[in-house]
Amino acid sequence: MKIEQIKVFVSCPGRNFVTVKVITDEGVYGLGDATVNGREMAVVAYLEEHVVPCLINRDPHQIEDIWQYLYKGVYWRRGPITMAAIAAIDMALWDIKGKVAGLPVYQxxxxxxxxxxxxxxxxxxxxxxxxxxxxxxxxxxxxxxxxxxxxxxxxxxxxxxxxxxxxxxxxxxxxxxxxxxxxxxxxxxxxxxxxxxxxxxxxxxxxxxxxxxxxxxxxxxxxxxxxxxxxxxxxxxxxxxxxxxxxxxxxxxxxxxxxxxxxxxxxxxxxxxxxxxxxxxxxxxxxxxxxxxxxxxxxxxxxxxxxxxxxxxxxxxxxxxxxxxxxxxxxxxxxxxxxxxxxxxxxxxxxxxxxxxxxxxxxxxxxxxxxxLGVEYNEEEGLKHAYKRSYLPVTRLEDGTLWYW
Structure with a gap:
């Protein structure tokens, strides 16, 4: 089994969500969540430009090695954008492994x-x-x-x-x-x-x-x-x-x-x-x-x-x-x-x-x-809910000083 294709979807059915779909050459696929609220498109770019090209033709069952590859192999480690991108791939691979085994991931x-x-x-x-x-x-x-x-x-x-x-x-x-x-x-x-x-x-x-x-x-x-x-x-x-x-x-x-x-x-x-x-x-x-x-x-x-x-x-x-x-x-x-x-x-x-x-x-x-994982993503329905740029709030003290939100 090999990773044949990875799709990245952005939809806004009330909130913006970044969804990753890892598809294998045997037709089995897995889903992952890569959402970083207020910085969604940064994760999309990270995935499409820097992660997806590196994973095509890899064995999806090698979850640990792929995780280490995406984390240690980048040099620029950590941070919310990097880790959300890795997380989405990782979730999708566990989803695939569970489907192949016929078992829920917790097993x-x-x-x-x-x-x-x-x-x-x-x-x-x-x-x-x-x-x-x-x-x-x-x-x-x-x-x-x-x-x-x-x-x-x-x-x-x-x-x-x-x-x-x-x-x-x-x-x-x-x-x-x-x-x-x-x-x-x-x-x-x-x-x-x-x-x-x-x-x-x-x-x-x-x-x-x-x-x-x-x-x-x-x-x-x-x-x-x-x-x-x-x-x-x-x-x-x-x-x-x-x-x-x-x-x-x-x-x-x-x-x-x-x-x-x-x-x-x-x-x-x-x-x-x-x-x-x-x-x-x-x-x-x-x-x-x-x-x-x-x-x-x-x-x-x-x-x-x-x-x-x-x-x-x-x-x-x-x-x-x-x-x-x-x-x-x-x-x-x-x-x-x-x-x-x-x-x-x-x-x-x-x-x-x-x-x-x-x-x-x-x-x-x-x-x-x-x-x-037991989740399904309706691609056609997702297309009906276009991405809307948005931000989380910021907080200021009563004198105007920026504070933690």
């Missing part, structure tokens, strides 16, 4: 470690009351864990809430440029502990709660927030601070016992190595699409397990159903799986382009047994 990884995949949903709101009402709705749906994000009074737009417009695409429909949102650390710090206090008073402590800071605090500010949230027993505080300087997480760890999660913008294990070894985090949130594929994520999970770090893959709506399915296979296998971020199964438009083997019931994601 090739070593089989199941659990029957269901614990998922957490997003309860958002423009007011504290709306957010808490939405939390109640998630509890009624059977969720065992829920993330709480609420608009901060006095700030016009906050991460996780977008006022009357619920999609970043809507903010860029006339002239695609990064939307700008204001930020005030003091207003945020004065508000968030009360949100969780009221959540516990209203719903008790059985439901697991999560909050995403989105890297907007310095380490000592994050330490203070973690301390304030300790009485409310969070499952974890996500992206408390940027981890460009990983030593900053030692400051946070020294001051709070609130569990910490990070990693959705990490691309390799080296981004997390010190955080894992020093045990300054509890959950690693790297996504398969952005972390180089299933091959390195399996190794990352094994490494993290030695330091009691659990896997909690990023599950944003800018990852395609191919990535979500890959996460499901990975999560079923990973002995140190923790929880999966879950934003639902998309719209009718999205599901007309992608079909997937996932379902949700009583707090758990379930995976239908199909060979490979």
């Amino acid at each position: 090739l990884l070593g089989g199941k470690s659990r029957e269901g995949i614990t998922a957490y949903g997003h309860a958002n709101g423009e007011t504290m009351t709306e957010t808490l009402d939405n939390l109640g709705k998630f509890i009624e749906q059977g969720f065992k864990a829920v993330r709480l994000q609420c608009a901060i009074p006095g700030l016009g737009g906050t991460y996780g809430t977008l006022g009357d417009k619920k999609d970043y695409f809507e903010l860029q429909s006339d002239r695609p440029l990064p939307p700008e949102q204001p930020w005030s650390t003091s207003k945020y710090m004065n508000f968030i502990p009360e949100l969780f206090k009221q959540a516990r008073e209203r719903y008790g402590y059985e439901i697991q709660l999560v909050h995403d800071v989105h890297s907007r605090l310095t380490p000592i500010e994050s330490a203070h927030l973690g301390k304030l949230l300790e009485p409310f027993n969070l499952m974890f505080l996500e992206d408390a601070s940027a981890a460009d300087n990983q030593d900053g997480y030692q400051i946070i760890r020294n001051h709070t016992t609130t569990p910490l999660a990070i990693g959705e913008i990490f691309n390799t294990v080296w981004d997390a190595k010190d955080l894992i070894v020093n045990q300054t985090i509890d959950y690693l949130r790297t996504a398969i699409t952005h972390g180089g594929g299933i091959t390195p994520m399996k190794k990352m999970a094994d490494f993290a397990a030695m330091y009691n770090v659990r896997m909690a893959p990023h599950g944003a709506p800018d990852l395609s159903p191919i990535c979500h399915a890959a996460h499901a296979h990975f999560n079923l296998w990973a002995p140190n799986f923790g929880v999966q971020e879950f934003i639902g199964f998309g719209t009718a438009k999205l599901n007309s382009v992608f079909s997937h083997p996932l379902s949700f019931d009583n707090g758990y994601i379930h995976l239908e047994d199909k060979p490979g």
Whole structure:
């Protein structure tokens, strides 16, 4: 068996997605997700100009060697564009291997470690009351864990809430440029502990709660927030601070016992190595699409397990159903799986382009047994949804200083 052709598709059934299809000379094909939100076409160019020509006529079963070839053989290693391109190829090759073997990918990884995949949903709101009402709705749906994000009074737009417009695409429909949102650390710090206090008073402590800071605090500010949230027993505080300087997480760890999660913008294990070894985090949130594929994520999970770090893959709506399915296979296998971020199964438009083997019931994601990843991409339907240039927002402090979004 040889790789005969590799196609790259870009479609926008609600969000932009970059899909890779690796086709063999025996007609078996595999799919991968190469989406980097806001930089999609950079990945397309990387694939079409630099990756695809190198893989024609190679044996698709040599997954490890091809991964090493695309990573070590480039010299210019790492980075989101490179690793998303590698990830898409890697997912597609695992998909092919599963189809040839007649087995779902999780069986090739070593089989199941659990029957269901614990998922957490997003309860958002423009007011504290709306957010808490939405939390109640998630509890009624059977969720065992829920993330709480609420608009901060006095700030016009906050991460996780977008006022009357619920999609970043809507903010860029006339002239695609990064939307700008204001930020005030003091207003945020004065508000968030009360949100969780009221959540516990209203719903008790059985439901697991999560909050995403989105890297907007310095380490000592994050330490203070973690301390304030300790009485409310969070499952974890996500992206408390940027981890460009990983030593900053030692400051946070020294001051709070609130569990910490990070990693959705990490691309390799080296981004997390010190955080894992020093045990300054509890959950690693790297996504398969952005972390180089299933091959390195399996190794990352094994490494993290030695330091009691659990896997909690990023599950944003800018990852395609191919990535979500890959996460499901990975999560079923990973002995140190923790929880999966879950934003639902998309719209009718999205599901007309992608079909997937996932379902949700009583707090758990379930995976239908199909060979490979179990996802199909409708090329004809994808052509109906043209790419639309768009960006994620940026944040400025109230004095105009650019800050972390």
